[in-house]
Amino acid sequence: MSPLRILPFVLAAASLAAAPVAHADNVVVKYRNGAHGLKAAAASPLASHTRVLHVRDSATTLRRLRGRKDVVYAVPDLKAHASAFIPNDPGRGRTPGGWASVQWNFTGPFSVNAPDAWQNAINAGAPGGRGVTVAVLDTGVAYARRDNFRKSPDLTRTRFVKGYDFVSHDAYANDRNGHGTHVASTIAESTNNGNGLTGLAYGATIMPVRVLDDHGEGDASDIAAGVRFATRHGAQVINLSLEFSTDVTASEIPELVDALAYAHRHGVFLVGASGNEAHRSVAYPARARYVVSVGSTTEHGCLSDFSNQGTGLDISAPGGGADAVIDDDPDCRPAERPGRDIYQVTLEGSQNNRRFGIPGGYEGTSMAAPHVAAAAALVIATKVIGAHPTPGAIEERLKSTARDLGAPGSDTRYGAGLLNAAAATAPPTGAPGATQAPG
Secondary structure (H helix, E strand, C coil): CCCCECCCCCCCCCCCCCCCEEEEEEEEEEECCCCHHHHCCCEEEEECCEEEEECCCHHHHHHHHHCCCCEEEEEEEEECCCCCCCCCCCCCCCCCCHHHHCCCCCCCCCCCCHHHHHHHHHHCCCHHHCCCEEEEEECCCCCCCECCECCCCCCCCCEECCCEECCCCECCCCCCCCHHHHHHHHHHCCCCCCCCCCCCCCCCEEEEEECCCCCCCCEHHHHHHHHHHHHHCCCCEEEECCCCCCCCCHHHCHHHHHHHHHHHHCCCEEEEECCCCCCCCCCCCCCCCCEEEEEEECCCCCEECCCCCCCCCCEEEECCCCECCCCCCCCCCCCCCCCCCCCCCEEECCCCCCEEECCCCCCCHHHHHHHHHHHHHHHHHHCECECCCCHHHHHHHHHHCCECCCCCCCECCCECCECCHHHHHCCCCCCCCCCCCCC
16 A cells, blocks of 8 residues: 555735834923913923923923922823834835735734734744744745755745755755745745735744645655654644545554654644545544644635535634635625635746746635644744643633634634634733734
């Protein structure tokens, strides 16, 4: 019997927010009853007994006011900043911030609320999930120049650690296909660099591990070896945007099931794509006990028509495509024009003329899974549930903060609901710097 192989996958502007700063010419002062300053000409009333003074030397004015007995308080007029981090990446054009018109999956009605998640990570001192390593087990990643291989122009600031190619059996996990680069870019595409698009955990480190060939197929034994390699070399999150047919059972891929258990024992958070056959069963490896299985949603907030569902589906994330036919779900509109694909900078063109662009046709649970892997990296980096959260604690955090879709509560179509990276990374209510988009 030949080794089991996975199915070919479906190919189908602002600077970093700073701390508040004082406005040089404004001072806010609250006076006691009858104070002379209440009638000051160069003042604007703010509230009862409170004035905004327009002064030339705020430091001198503050010292003078704070020495007066008829003053309750005197403070600089602080300048606030927008609560969310909005990168300057231009998307398809040249306008800073243009990424937002392309990446509906990161910002918009049925997105993962990336800007607030980014701000939460910045506030926590871990911008973009800095310090967390995510292994991408896929067709490789366009992470370096070597021979005929080129590095993606929008991975120039992305951090990488040494990976491995289990297809060609060498140390260079270069991408010949584009799928792996797309997945890695959803996780950690260089962000706020004035180029291309954005990555949800743009500060994370990527470990490229090639386990799929140029056609997007790979042996279970190579995938198992890749899982063990990533675990031994320090990956904290492993993304598996790949699937077997839903009729494959655990007994047919014992080497991979054992490898996943090994990774879990070593504290690695495992993420897998539920599959793209529109079956009522989750495919392996996402179906395995220790893997968080991810289904796909559309731009309308509906289950994607290709997304596998069923018992064991944990959570959903944007994967694009057309809406499934679900009569009792008002967000599903299959008769209308399908929602957009998931866009990232990756390889496009023929095999003999590969170049980088922002191609269409990328939709699938393969595209949904890296959103969850990236959100897990942000949860780890922000330490919002502790310095060293277990895989189970991370899973619970992502599920408990997900946005409910479909029938109330967890269900077999959407799992716990749509991933909400902002809510997952938000500190407790009332904590300094809390930023949480509405669910």
